[in-house]
Amino acid sequence: MKTIKQVGVIISLVGFLFFTGSIFTSKNYVPQEVFDGWIASKNIKSEFFIEKAQASIVAKEMSTFELSNKIIELGKASNVYQLSQENIAWEKVMKLKWNKTSKEYVYPLVRVSAIGWVPENQFLFFWISFGLAILGGVIAFGSEYKLLGPAGIKNNGIMQHAATNKGWMGMIAFVYFVGFYVLLYFFPNYLVNPILSVNPVSRGLSGNPSSQWFLYGFMYCSVMTVFAIRIFIKYRHNAYQMVRTGVVLFFQIVFAFLIPEILVAFNKPWFDFKNAWPLDYDLFFDLNKDWGLLGQGQIGLFMLVWGIVLTLIIVPVMVYFYGKRWYCSWVCGCGGLAETLGDPYRQLSDKSLLSWKVERWLIHGVLVFAIGMTGLTLHTYFSEIESWQEIAFGITAYDVQTSYGFFIGSIFSGVIGTGFYPIMGNRVWCRFGCPLAAYMGLVQKFKSRFRITTNGGQCISCGNCSTYCEQGIDVRSYAQKGQNIVRSSCVGCGVCSAVCPRGVLKLENGPTENRIDENPNLLGNDIDLLALIKEKK
């Protein structure tokens, strides 16, 4: 069995090797008509740029790195030239920014001009990258059915393994994850071969060529599925974990991936019906008729209204009845990835009081930012101010939106939120950054039936619960006092209850009365209650 597992790991690594290696082998050839089309679609007016680019990139075979560098260098040189003119022709100055240029200028050209083995063998490439990685993963995790021994909590060796204790393997994963997200968000031009690997799938689903977001969505679903298999084996004795994992996987595949793609196939806007504002921070962007939801007819209006109802009614009502877990660990995509790919890292979340303080400032800070940003967006809409018009201090609504998108949407939720799994645990974004989690947390704390009940005096302070709490809650500190756990950050994953060796913790939705009462006499000490009441006076 051990050998089978190793074979699985190797097969999977080979898949990853093809996938990752293809980044370094991508080549391009830009024919004249493709070049002309690109110049037109990007609305590039600088003759300086067009002339030089024409000479250096058209009808030449070169690597993607070379092509990308040339475009950026020429863009910069063109701007220097244009800005040195006596009468600056502003429309000829290209908007260049490190985090945008590659994505907005370079990527579209690279995407359509890719040549070489991968673009010509997309199907085959899909099988030797995704196919092998998935197959190997399934074999490796599947073999754990035997390797782990009889069903039960088998966290053996987690703290001694380099992949899960911030050892060298964890560090490699960390660099890989962060690198991937940086490329995905800011330099998708380098991911063109990986993007092409899922091109046949995208064409089959929506009829459109695959984009970096399609690649991301497909990877997301594949990774979650493979790691869900791991959970189904690891927690096969625990119905809560089995059902929860199945449901969150369903919502990811159907609601976040298939339905939006099918909508696109029918020429409707891409829309994730389970993604609630303020996690879905751009719900209210561009309400305007041209290309926002309101410009999409009946269905666009329906989506907008649904989004508002989801946030204002469904979310708080569900949190009242079930706690925020109904979303965070049963429905949400971020939560879904955290509970599957991130599960091996859950013990790395920091449990100190200091990190709790940082967490509260950060997450509520992001919530305030999200509300402010959205407020500004609505203000510009209703006051009919264009988003590029200055509002105050030289700042426009567009500036605020893009900085939110950059700092929170990309850096925090993606690069840090997932990239940092191997060093800070699997809920970095959910714990420190997600504004929706902050909102639901407030409801959960002050008005909800959900709590984790502590079973009287049975706690032995062993610390398994705290260790495996991905949200860094010091569960033990409550359990050993016989106190129920009511914390705004709890996402109800249920793992504290699963790893408890004495059956002390139970997630449940009960009456709101006495939800957070301590029960000191239950610790087993038969003290005189009347005397105790007198004493407290």
Next chain:
Amino acid sequence: MKHVVIIGNGISGVTAARHIRKLSDHRITIISAESKYFFSRTALMYVFMGHMEFKHTQPYEKWFWQKNRIDLVEGFVQSIDTSDKKLILSNGSEILFDDLILATGSKPNKFGWPGQDLKGVQGLYSKQDLESLEENSKNCKRAVVVGGGLIGIEMAEMLHSRNIPVTFLVRESSFWNGVLPKEQSEIINKEIRENHIDLRLSTSLKEIISDEYGRAKAVVTNKGETIECTVVGLTAGVSPNIEFVKDSSIKINKGILVNEFLQTNCKDIYAIGDCAEQHNAIGQRRPIEAVWYTGRMMGETVARTICGTPVEYKPGHWFNSAKFIDIEYQTYGWVWAQPKENEDRFSWQDSTGKKSIIISFDKESKTFLGINTFGIRLRHERFDTWLTEKASVEKVLEHLKDANFDPEFFQHYEQEIIDKYNSDFNAQLTVRSKSWKRIFLKA
């Protein structure tokens, strides 16, 4: 402001310190030779198994002790001068006290086996034991664990988790059958064997054989068999750790003798936790209780007494829990290995043979006396209430859903259980549905 000194920073001593701080401004000092900071002894096994790191076993961060003005002294107390109220440490320093709490815990039993002090032979109790097991188990071809109690099965599980072959010698004819009823004891035998631990029942240790370097190389059993091994775990129970008290005027028997206020014969000196022995056993409890929960309760009680409200130690209804490899065990009230004269038993097992419930009740009055549960979590508070109100076994069974504490979506067995009772005792009980009102909203 008096100076309260506590010897021992286990659960008893630390609970006492915390509660004294809650109730008073006394100066508090805790002395320990084992480790500077409190850690949960029960979690040592998880460190070895790689579920946790040692730091995770420490329930309080370092700032906690300073913030709560609890001074921590690392040192070994050599002797106690009860008349001058001072402690003499092994490094020669002295500590004066106004009140003294002895919370020194236990030490593993050694019964004079030949070879019991060889290298590779050890108990599993302290942080140092964990460290030496880490050392001893390197390149281990086989380990032998001697003694079929809770620590024995934990040690077997620990070694097994690192793929070390384990032979487990149990003197009794079935695992822990001095405590567990026969059916449940047998479930654990099966569990041990299913995990490929070589369980030898009715087998005891005769001697441990040394190699030429003074290291254990084999054990010989009472059946004359020699088992080669490089690690020998001695887990034949524990006894109070009171060596340094023997020369003082504090009265001892097996443990330090205390009255119902946990006071020793010397004024202002108290003993709590594993090292304390009650003059008169409380209820059906043993005079010495080496259990986590009782240590904690004693700590709470003694804190009140020291802070001016003398409180008797009344541990309430008995409860306990453990985990035997993958089988969780909880108990509320008394279920003896052998039913007593006035007792009747109801026993149920599921089809996998891994879940089991045994209920003990009074033959005549049908009063519920206690429950043992394997694989089904039960609500402490419910059973505490039923025991206090002396509920009948039938009431308990009918309302078993109120007491279920398994995670959501777990299979329920109440109907199966009650069907079995109805057929065993010719009754017509029906399962009542769960009521939040009964569970949480007491009058």
